[in-house]
Amino acid sequence: MRPRTVIAALVLTALxxxxxxxxxxxxPFGTPSGDADxxxxxxxxxxxxxxxxxxxxxxxxxxDTLGEELILFLAGLGSAVLLRHGRGEEVxxxxxxxxxxxxxxxxxxxxxxxxxxxxxxLGVYVVVHGHLGPGGGFQGGVMxxxxxxxxxxAGQVVALERVEPTALVEVAESSGALAYALVAVGGLVFxxxxxxxxxxxxxxxxxxxxxxxxxxxxxxxxxxxxxTALILTEFLDQTLLRGGE
Amino acid sequence: xxxxxxxxLLAVALGGTATVLVRDPVRQAxxxxxxxxxLSVLFFSVQAPDVALxxxxxxxxxxxxxxxxxxxxxxxxxxxxx
Numbered sequence: 001m002r003p004r005t006v007i008a009a010l011v012l013t014a015l016x017x018x019x020x021x022x023x024x025x026x027x028p029f030g031t032p033s034g035d036a037d038x039x040x041x042x043x044x045x046x047x048x049x050x051x052x053x054x055x056x057x058x059x060x061x062x063x064d065t066l067g068e069e070l071i072l073f074l075a076g077l078g079s080a081v082l083l084r085h086g087r088g089e090e091v092x093x094x095x096x097x098x099x100x101x102x103x104x105x106x107x108x109x110x111x112x113x114x115x116x117x118x119x120x121x122l123g124v125y126v127v128v129h130g131h132l133g134p135g136g137g138f139q140g141g142v143m144x145x146x147x148x149x150x151x152x153x154a155g156q157v158v159a160l161e162r163v164e165p166t167a168l169v170e171v172a173e174s175s176g177a178l179a180y181a182l183v184a185v186g187g188l189v190f191x192x193x194x195x196x197x198x199x200x201x202x203x204x205x206x207x208x209x210x211x212x213x214x215x216x217x218x219x220x221x222x223x224x225x226x227x228t229a230l231i232l233t234e235f236l237d238q239t240l241l242r243g244g245e
Numbered sequence: 246x247x248x249x250x251x252x253x254l255l256a257v258a259l260g261g262t263a264t265v266l267v268r269d270p271v272r273q274a275x276x277x278x279x280x281x282x283x284l285s286v287l288f289f290s291v292q293a294p295d296v297a298l299x300x301x302x303x304x305x306x307x308x309x310x311x312x313x314x315x316x317x318x319x320x321x322x323x324x325x326x327x
Contacts, residue, residue: 053295126298134294142302149310228307235311239318 048201049210054136058216062195065216066180069223073177076227080170083234112154119147127221131210137217141224148229152236169229176223183212183219249290256283274312278305 027033032040043055057065123143130136187196195212202209260280267273281304288297 051295135298136295139295139298139302142299142307146302146306149306232307232310235314239314239321 044204047197047210047213048204049131049213050205051131051133051136053134054130054213054217055210057136058130058213058220059195059197059211062184062216065220066184066195069177069180069220072224072227073173076173076230079231079234083238109154112150112152116147116150116154119143119150123147123221123225127218128207128214130217131213132205132207137220137222138224141221142228144221144225145228145232149232166230166233169226169233171226172222173226173230176219176221176226179219180216180223183216187212247290250287253283253287253290257287260284270316271313274309274316277312278309281305281308 027036039056039060040052043049043052043059047055047059049055049059120143123140123146125140126135126143127137127140130140184195187198188194190196190198197211197213199211199215201211204210208214257280260276260283264273264277264280267276281300284304285297285300288294288300
């Protein structure tokens with residue numbers, strides 16, 4: 001046996017032991033108690049938010065989410081900077097020696113086209129209802145970006161170029177990030193603390209309730225849709241679109 | 246633990262092992278998509294639907310697509326050089 005294998009086996013065994021040890025005395029599923037229960041009740045009482053997860057993400061720890069959102073923003077920006085073709089660079093040479101890309105199977109095209117509508121509707125629903133049920137800006141945002149990917153799977157490369165002009169995707173990415181930052185500043189102005197929940201809380205369970213939580217969720221949704229779509233567009237661009245036909 | 250949790254845990258263990266054992270990157274991307282889906286089922290079964298929702302899209306759609314696109318690009322560049 002090579003020393004590498006021995007070391008790997010030892011480390012993995014130790015890791016497995018640690019995992020078993022740490023999982024051993026977790027509280028059982030479905031029965032929140034102690035702190036977890038207190039946080040859930042507190043969020044319903046003080047913030048009128050039914051989904052504790054998003055109450056934490058967009059209120060109690062909204063600053064963490066601001067950081068995460070900016071990370072994604074920069075990731076999108078970075079992939080655009082790295083992957084985008086420079087003006088005229090290579091693109092001209094690539095034309096001509098390319099054979100036509102293989103045709104997409106009809107079944108895939110039909111399935112893709114049929115799924116676009118439902119996926120986009122579900123994505124918007126998940127973004128908007130983050131404070132009421134499972135979901136929120138990030139989950140809905142990646143769904144919306146996946147919906148745009150389905151347009152590609154349906155073989156509508158041309159339609160994709162039209163549906164998803166890079167400029168619009170870039171605007172979505174930056175305006176989502178900006179909106180989140182503006183809400184953070186709004187808290188500073190109206191409540192004396194960054195990301196203070198300064199909007200009316202409404203009735204728990206209503207679509208318009210929980211103050212800034214749904215607003216932040218929508219901002220994140222727009223930003224995530226933009227960033228994910230931008231990254232996917234750049235990958236598609238590099239691989240398929242340019243020099244394809 | 247419910248039966249669904251048992252099945253999901255087993256699927257995660259098998260899927261993770263399979264992802265490591267498959268050597269061809271194209272197949273690996275697809276197998277890892279299946280592995281990601283089994284993880285999302287596990288998250289659902291332990292009452293974490295928020296995580297499961299993002300897991301479904303990120304692990305079964307976004308990551309495999311990016312890997313496959315990268316592989317396609319690399320292969321095309323290889324073909325051109327030959």
